[in-house]
Amino acid sequence: MVTIFKTLRDLLERWWADFNLQTRLMAIATLVVSVVMSGLTFWAVNTIQADARLNDTRFGRDLGLLLAANVTPMIAENNLTEVARFSHRFYSGTASVRYIIYADPEGKILFGIPFSDSEVKSSLSIQRRIQLPSNFADRPDDPMMRQHLTPNGVVTDVFVPLSDGGNYLGVLAIGTNPNPATISSSNLTRDVTTAVFVSIWVMVILGAVFNALTVTKPIKELVNGVENIAQGNFKQRVDSPLSGEFKGLMSGFNTMAEKLERYEEQNIEELTAEKAKLDTLVSTIADGAVLLDPEFHVVLANSTARRIFAWENQVLAGENALDCFPAVVKEAITKPLQKMASGDTTKSAEFQIVLKDPVKRTIRILLNSVLDTARENAKGIALTIQDITREAELNEAKSQFISNVSHELRTPLFNIKSFIETLYEYGDALEPEQQREFLETANRETDRLTRLVNDVLDLSRLESGKAYAFDAVDLHQAVDQTLRTYQLNAKDKGITLRQEIAPGLPTIWGNYDLLLQVLANLIGNALKFTHEGTVAIRAYCLDECDLDEQAQMVRVEIADTGLGIDVEDQVGVFERFFRAENRVHTLEGTGLGLSIVRNILEKHGTQASLVSEVGTGTTFWFDLKVFHPATVIGNMSLDELAPNHSTNGTTSEPAVSASHIASTN
16 A cells, blocks of 8 residues: 555656646646635535524424414313324424424423324334423523434424413424425535536646646757757757647757758858967967966967967966966966956956066066956956067167266256356456356357257157158269368368279269268267378279169278277167267267267168277278169168178178278378
8 A cells, every 4th residue: 555655656746747837836826726716615505504504493493483382272271182183284284394292391202293102102212301401491482492413314403392371381392304495505506516626626637637748748858959959969850749839839940950950061161260260360469368267277378478488398278377377477467367267357457577587578468357248257367468578678778868868968068057157157257268268168068069969869860760762872972072071170180081982983872961971970980089190981882883783782981090999899889879988088979970870871771880909990881782773763761672781790891991091101
């Protein structure tokens, strides 16, 4: 029995588990409604039955009082024969009377209908005496009533005291049947209610079974199919033995799955190609890129990032990035990474870090959160790494340049202000020679300041990327103009200026004014550092000049027999504000002349080189491209037309060195 009960329970549990939430709610709602309605119906039936019982008791009371009123005089006269005759007529004429019994004051039964005296005496079902309350005789108008159930139905018992003139004569007991129409109606109502309740639950159970077989199972198969489609299994198909709407729904699902499968097959190659393009783009961008998941595991690192952090031979996928970054990087970005991963912040962060291993470089790291489509939760962190070593160097050079300019401007301004203030305050007290000396000094400092400002402006224009017009330039004319400018200065110092221009020298491709400034700066420096001897300028073709050959070059040399430049100073002579007199402590200068020369020659696609020996002299030289009619003319430099020349000793030495000039004079 226990096993059967357990089996039924398991069956019901599985059956109930097959229903979805909506079906369960509908079943519970049906149960509640049916129970409530059945309860209301039974309450109504019980109310009707209670009213019927009340009516039955009232009817029995009235009937008992009526009979008692008629038989009391007869019993008072002791005319029992007439009592029996009248009782028989009353019993026969009233269908609702079940029995009539008369008893004396002590409760002894005298007569009963339908029972005879002998039946009463021998009956086991009716007591021979009627036990009534002691005060029963005092209530002649208030009979005692009760109802009891017999094998033939409910009987209403009415006990009426018989009293005549205040004398208690006995008791009349009369039994009445209930109203048969009311009983039939209530029974019918009860039976109908029970039938309706049972029918509702039979329909619910049958509906649930039908739903499980025809609705729930196909829907479950459809749900499983949708889940498989969502997971990417586009080969999923569902079958339904039903017809109608479910058949159409299953057919539509299968059609959708077939289209998705075809779409996947048609686009898989395109997706693969796009992914390859994206991987190629990420791997070839100039900046480093590293993608991390929320647990800081490396998802992607392009070649630039691998090169910056020396990860070329490492397998990074799945590794904790904090264990792979250099210590200085890890220390800087650990806390921001943790905040982004926990969702405390979605703001980007930027760090500038100096790496010293394997080579010193400055990098900028940008951190950005990778958010989901709702832009609420962090799905990862993207790191962009930029090598800003050159930018940092340029910023440092800019700061140094500003510092140097400020220093160079401060000195002449201070000297000018000092001498002018002295002349203003003590002018009348100074001798004329002292006044003249102060004015000459102020004038020299003003010239020095003017030269410095002009040099700074020239260098700024050259480095600003301004376009200059290039055309055919006659070097012989430029050399003559330069030498005429410095002729008097050389004569005052007793220095010979000499030019050696090769006969038939072709015109070169360049900017006349810029080349004139180059020659002026180089010859000016040569005169400044030469106390006696010669300053020579020469120009010649490196090879035999042929206008049909566009690769021909003209070399220009400026040689002097001056102080010379130490080997350790030769590397930095073209830098801004570098001055050899900073070491020899002789003449003054701005330290920008050779820097301007370098920038001008770079615009001509060439570089200046030098050879020098302390105490013997210095020779600067550079090469210029020969002008050819076929050369494209425009506002451009020769960066792409002339070969670059370096100062690392790979270029050929000048035809005549400074030592040769010194030996020939």
